Amino acid sequence: MAHELVPLQDALHYADLTDQSLRVRAVEAAATYDTEALVLVTLAYMTTASRRGARTSPKTLAAYALAVRDFVPWAEAGGVQLLRPGPRDGGRYLANLQRRPSAGKGKRGQLSAATIAQYLAGARALYRALRWAGATEAQPFSEVYAPGDPTPGIVKNPPYLREIDAVLEQCDPRLAALLLLCAHAGLRASEALAARQSDVEGQTLVVRGKGGKVRRVPLGARVRRALGILSPVSAEGHFFDWDYGQATYRAAKAFRAAGFEWRGFHAARKHSGTRLYQATKDFTRVGLFLGHASVDTTRRYVAVLDNDVAPEVEDW
Template sequence: MPTDLVPFSGDRLSQARTLSGLTDEALRVRAVTAARDKDFAELWALTLAYLSTDTSGGVSLSPHTLRAYRKGTEVLVEHARTQAWNLLHPGRREPGLYVAALSSSGLKPATVMARVAAASALYRALRWAGATDADPFTDVKRPKDRTRGIVKNPPYRAEFVQALLEQADPQERVLLLLMAHAGLRIAEALAVDWTHVDLQRRRLLVAHGKGDKARRVPLSARLREALEVLVPGAGPVLPWRAYSTAYDRLQKLALKAGREHEFRGFHAGRKYAGTQLYAATKDFTRVAGFLGHEQVDTTRRYVEVPEDDLDDIVENFR
């Protein structure tokens, strides 16, 4: 039986079935061969099949998450190749050395942790396939980032959002406002369909949020106006499906507005929405529901609280 995996040409579930449908022995042999040869393409196909069929996220895992896992798998396989790792039976100290090598290369702690998460996913996939019992990253110490996320990547400022809106075409304006006013993740924004939009009731259904959880969010007046300009119809609201395409459009928009140095991707727009809502409500629980967070502690990392918001209260202490 050939060991080459057929290139993926259908949906992820179809690809997963290609591997999951094998007998236990055939799957084990394929995984063992891929690990022995340190074949990234086959190891990633195995990991993707595992992630799609045997995890809580399943086929609903976001493209962003999959990109991170794919890159992390690629980095680990390359490290194993250059360091002569036996992937199925790694030495006791090798995982710690791998994490140390990542840290010493100048990567940020969050990126190192993402690489380790991908490595752990690869080993879960290898165990799922019956190729090994190894779980080498369980006890490896991860680097800790002492700088709060809201400091490293704060919300966009109102002036920046307004500058981009003034330069945006109708579709770019909707994309911006879906993040900065509706608080959507980029994957959620690109997935919005006209059937999810209720302009009359001023509501938007986020049909497939993170973890495949649905929620409804209010539509601001500016976002409703921007949607009406597109002329509501059928099918997707936005023409772009790929994260990279949307990123490129906003990056070029920031350049056009002369503020390219302030562009920091999509999450800062979501933080802008969360920060605005918290400023009005002073309620992290309501902001968590708006952003689609299960844990309020996650929401706290998205909201920038003014440093002087206690000044007047403390001033009147008795």
């Protein structure tokens, strides 16, 4: 799913409005199906009121903005009154998503369960924002649930295994360091791209992750060497001056040169989670390493072999 530019600065202006002014803007936007204004209302809510001070990542905000940009035109075309939706309108939107063919490059078939869930999450966020703005009390998605995906994510997008070492041979030193931060240090791509020289403290890296949480990640010798040969690219000491799209372009090119399919930085993060679990057999420790709030999330990052417990049951 492509993410369009998110106008966060404009959204913050909405957050600074008085209650009455915010309500008027939200009501007008909903009445006229002003998609971009409704995106701003949603982002204002998400960035200032939705999680009691926790930070929402730019990627999540972009996904919600994209969902609002999809839902509002659908509602207008379908005669849905945004402030007074019918009891079946939430289900109608879900049905539309389930029938809709995927439009991504090289993809065929219907939208994936994960994509449908993301669109529904964005539509729910829109209505939470409209209630926050005092424009409506409607909750058309309160009883609407995305279908579960029968195929686990770890199966659909498994971790890179032997690919990492082969691809590193196709990388320049800076790209190699980025890939190692994800595949060996378990960082999210956004965390790796934000890394600074001052964040390296001996054999650990101070990482500022999702929700503003800070954790200290141990760096293996190979990662330390990769970072040690890099010169900062900014006055603040950043190792990288790439945005996510630029980093993805470079990594995908290196994977193609090595003869492998590029499946995103998350597959590299899963590589680190899987290797650490194989060494420790402890989801809790792996979760702490990856910066997960819940071990249930960690389980989705680890490829466990079908015969993982075979030695334990051998002599039963």
